[in-house]
Amino acid sequence: MRYTAVGTRLPRLDGPAHVTGQTQFAADLVLPGMVHAVLVRAQPPHARLLSIDTERAKRMPGVLAVLVGEEGPGLARGKVRYQGEAVAAVAAETRAQARAAARAIVPKYTPLPVVADVRTAILAQAPRVHEGPDRDGLRNVCDHATVRRGDVKKGFAAADYVFAHSFETPWVHQGYLEPHASVAEWNAASGRMTVWTSTQAQFSVRSAVARALKLPASRVRVIGMAVGGGFGGKGSPLLEPIAAELARRCRRPVKLVMTREEEFLANHPCGGSVLELRTGVKKSGELVALEARLLFDTGAYGGAQTGTGAGLVQGPYRIPNLLVEAYGIYTNKPSAGARRALTGPHVHFAIESQIDIIAHALGLDPLEMRLKNVMGKGDPVTGGTMPYSLPEQVIRAAADHAGWSTRRRPRSRGNKVRGIGMAAGHWTCWASPSAAYVHVNDDGSISVVTGAINLSGTDTSFAQIAAECFGLPVARVSVTQADTDTGPYNAGTWHSRVLFGVGEAVRRACEDAKRQLAEAFAEEAGLKPEQVTIAHGQVRAKGGRPIPLGEVMGRAVWHYGPIVGRASLAELPFAISSSAQVAEVEVDRETGQWELKRLTCAQDVGFAINPMSVEGQIEGGASHGIGYALCEEYVYEEGKLLNPDFMDFRMPTSLDHPEYEIALIEEKSDGGPFGAKGVGEPPTIPTAPAIANAIFDAVGVRVCRLPITPERLYQELRRVPSAR
């Protein structure tokens, strides 16, 4: 099968509007009569809230509404549990007036002891973030997941060696440029709420606003605007319910935009973790048992999905005996969200570091160690059974493209020493609720409609899919991200699911539309639908001349009706996205300064609908991994964030990025459109451990805590005199 539209490199269709400033973001919106809201945020990370004096604020010029406690959805009640928690909301004619009034609001607190990190939060003497009993002897447990396979006791009994390590990952910001922004408008006459917002999941926002305002979902319209970066940070409703409540009270449209400082204090950052792994292995390197206790820091109000991490911690390895206990732990920090791959980078940093440690301890090549244990077709895996042996292919591809065999030995130049490291990544493909409409217009052009927020260029891929299905140029296809009133329901834009699930819905909706068109044409021509084919933008009856789509549609709509293809799905055949990366670093053994020189990324993508976009996702995902390894970290002191800005929370710049080598492995999946899989998250998973392993390779120092800042590496180099 030769494709004409899918499988070709196509710049994002929304790219030109973005780079020429024509794209409208939520903060750009100006509505007639619009007023501005500001949230008053708590300074103490943990305190009893005694009172809030709002009298002065209410009398200040331009102030229209001041809400506290139960008056406003999401405002603290009785206690504050993290620095930056909203305690009051103000709406005023101008933003300056709202800010002035917010400053005039003085909450009174009694400080409470701060629960700073998960290691201490679980202890019996720890203060409680929320009231409630301990669980499994641990305090402050928010949620818990167990994964069990085989018999770990027997596994460890059969092991020749047991390796136990503890790994730690930091809290990090997702690094999107656009702060959270929402505009809400209440139509009192019709009892309907409209919310324009920057979100990855407009239907989740609808549910949250409907619940908060006690409205049926059918009366809440959420219009997902263009998103200036999300990466998992805009997956949960944040400002929308309070903006909506203010708009309803003021009977004026209300705009609420976070400042950069608020973005750091009170968004949904990626939470940190402490991951304790005990791994049993035979002399040969064969893994026989893994026991893990995973502590995910979920912040003050929960958010981490411990089940995902528990399922992923074995990585792409066959480990017959497994016992994983994963806990979400409350601390006095904001509610944790995801960054690209929910908990994937956390647990892979642990397992991929430990595999490397074991390989070195047993004198095995880390590549050989991985290949010896990598899962193959038929092996059990969380959520199903491995449907193929792609992880091995992907690991081999990464090694081959990186020249693993020839570059194994560290080379030095003065204080600078080079090292090479590898890591693999394991991610499951989920479709989740997905739907699409496909309209064949009266001139034969195609309009695709979904309710999926277009973050990573998926709309461009949808256009390619529809163009392929009808045999049309992409220029004759438009894709619209409809709002929650007009678009079909969709789960959020996360978990690399949009192209996989919604893309398949688009493909099926195209086939549905083609079926209708064939029926309409057959009806008119006195044929059976199966005698009609649609390809190359034409309709053709068996033996007849091809007729352009537009000509057929112009008539069909009048005797058959509008052609409205539709598809809906929630599940697709089980698929795994595998990735593997080889990092090459140069470390200065005097200063701990290190540089990523080259990153080889191999990834099983099923089928690359748009290879340009896939490569972009791989580089973007790896970039997050680089930041995770190199420099990104929320620095807390007693629950107070010391670096709430992009100056002090440093993300990698273009100078920190290496030369990329990308290898796409295309073996079509059963479920995704044309065999495609989701590609955005797998590439962020192995980057940090590959770098950590490369640093070890270079200087013989193992850093089990991210990020591996030069300072931290310098300290380690000094502590371990044996380091090369």
Place this chain on the structure above:
Amino acid sequence: MRYTAVGTRLPRLDGPAHVTGQTQFAADLVLPGMVHAVLVRAQPPHARLLSIDTERAKRMPGVLAVLVGEEGPGLARGKVRYQGEAVAAVAAETRAQARAAARAIVPKYTPLPVVADVRTAILAQAPRVHEGPDRDGLRNVCDHATVRRGDVKKGFAAADYVFAHSFETPWVHQGYLEPHASVAEWNAASGRMTVWTSTQAQFSVRSAVARALKLPASRVRVIGMAVGGGFGGKGSPLLEPIAAELARRCRRPVKLVMTREEEFLANHPCGGSVLELRTGVKKSGELVALEARLLFDTGAYGGAQTGTGAGLVQGPYRIPNLLVEAYGIYTNKPSAGARRALTGPHVHFAIESQIDIIAHALGLDPLEMRLKNVMGKGDPVTGGTMPYSLPEQVIRAAADHAGWSTRRRPRSRGNKVRGIGMAAGHWTCWASPSAAYVHVNDDGSISVVTGAINLSGTDTSFAQIAAECFGLPVARVSVTQADTDTGPYNAGTWHSRVLFGVGEAVRRACEDAKRQLAEAFAEEAGLKPEQVTIAHGQVRAKGGRPIPLGEVMGRAVWHYGPIVGRASLAELPFAISSSAQVAEVEVDRETGQWELKRLTCAQDVGFAINPMSVEGQIEGGASHGIGYALCEEYVYEEGKLLNPDFMDFRMPTSLDHPEYEIALIEEKSDGGPFGAKGVGEPPTIPTAPAIANAIFDAVGVRVCRLPITPERLYQELRRVPSAR
């Protein structure tokens, strides 16, 4: 079957927003960087366009673009053919600047002889509005339709009497308050055009803009705004292509709003007609033959659909021998549109007046005359066969409710004399392309989506239909008029088709959604879908407890997928909408002043989904008929309109309206939702002839030309000394 949502009186859901000023119309839109356009309009009704000097205008402050001739879609090329035809378009930073520049544009003309009305336009010596050959010996023929049945020659041979009359109807404005308004925005980066506009047919606008700008329809998004009245006057694209072209050239959003004077000169008013009827009748009153020549004044560029008038001129009467020749005739006037019922009021004024004339001539009661000839089940009718004998029921109902038998004799009081008259109306129900989506939201509320412009409260009826299908309160249903990107294709909001066709699509989409929901529930419960019923907002398995929709949906979406009901159709079983009205007037025989005292309106509505809305449509339709009878008329002098405003083009005020008596005949149709039919147009059809017949009944004067202004009636009363 007891209904809970349909069949109940419900105020329009959009009413509160309209009356509190919250509804946003196209002219209310303000976009960032928006500029303003003005059209330069021709003064001479017919002239050769020699040159247009735009140099001065182009140099004036704020002017961004000046288009003439082929540069702008819809601008006159070479000739102007009606007063008010656009010859140039200007866009400038402010509306004042655009108007100033428009005034500075000086077209040079050579006047041409004006083709003033259809009677002279068809003559051999008439000037031609467009070049082209004569047709059937007639000049300036735009289009032509013939309806033939039986053998008129034989019919007339069998007749005892032949009556020949000529009737005349005026050009009238539809009387909507909101002038045409469009805003267009070109996104150069994505090559996409967005148009916000006041239209009855957003998909027609999309086609027109796409054709004019040579874009695929998929790149043109038309957002139909709330419409401040249409009544057939906003059925055709008007401002949108030129606004779009200006926006593309200026690379700025462009707003174009017509003035009231422009509305009269250059909209699509309802065209006039001259209708010549020759009717053969037996002594008994039995109609045996009708030969008609219908001349519809279509204005300079066509628009009248002569076929509709040709099919309707027989009214609801059985006439075995028929020959109708209908012509659309070009004149130097704007392009004709429709007002409520395309050509229906025209031809019914003719046939219903003539039936009355014949009845009086034969000494028959006009009611008896009608009942003798009224169509019954099985009679042939244009477009099909009468499926029932409803016209008779409707005529009898009108007579009964008006007390026809007891109030037949004129009563006088000084110069004031009362009269009573009746007329019937005949209209076909067409579905035309119709489609709908129905989303079951995760809380069990329902969102209905169509691409149909909501003019007459149809969205409220859709909400009732969906509420009925699911057994929910209407408050849990929302209806969204989606734009052309997101909504399914729809024919225009005209011909009383929206409730009939789109309403049925909504009903079917609800059933489709219920089928999916039953499948999803059955799948989960291990049942067959036919064991599951959905009613009262609940899902129930055979023998099981009822579960609220929201609870079922919350799970179904995750294993089955989004529930997205869909329906599409173009045709429904043939149906006729019948109406009959009895007018009671009081005429001052000295002055010709007359007053409509009472109007009894009977109408076959199939099933009244919302009786309040149906009654509103009947009163509104009759109101148009009253204006048609009483006072509305474009007054032209050599092609120049003398009364281009609502002061001199008088429409009936509240004081001109009578007491209404409404009788709804509900016999369910086969095709419409719950048996409903379209109701907006039938009530405007019989009003004017019923009044004309009542005036004859009062004073014995037959006026065959509308409107029957007091002045015209006064002249007739003086001309006919025999008048009572």
